[in-house]
Amino acid sequence: MCWLVDGNFIYFHGMNYWLIKSEPFKYSWEQFVKDGQTFWDGVRNYAARNHLRTMKKGDLVFWYHSNEGTEIVGIAKVIKEAYQDPTTTEEAWVAVDFKPHKKLKKPVTLVQIKADKRLANMALVRLGRLSVQPVTDAEWAIVMEMAGEKP
DNA sequence: GCCAACGTTGGC
């Protein structure tokens, strides 16, 4: 999120960035592309849930393969904001819908991310177990650069 | 398959 202050004007700019983890052997990027869209459900962790709730339509989300691959492979886009998780009747939990936005030219590995001092504070490094996490504008730009993507 | 990190649960 970014608030721009310009003279007498304060206006809201742009979108939030996120990262979600998917175990490719359960649900891979390739399968996601094949499906055309997916709903992200089954999250049972409050921190992750709070991030899902904050997501807005149009936000971009790094798709990270955990366990196997351990790399960011693509970008998803939020197409439906948080709603009751259909896999439970407990009201605490939500689901969010994504569609594939684009595959990264070059996947960015966890090893590369850990090796870059500028990314030392990234949640992916600091909070290893968090499955839905925010990505700052700066972190997003650095990862995109590593992926060989134009800003 | 091991284990560190961390979230959750439950006894007190």
Place this chain on the structure above:
DNA sequence: GCCAACGTTGGC
């Protein structure tokens, strides 16, 4: 409200 025990995630 503390903290030990336990379960889960995820890197290696």
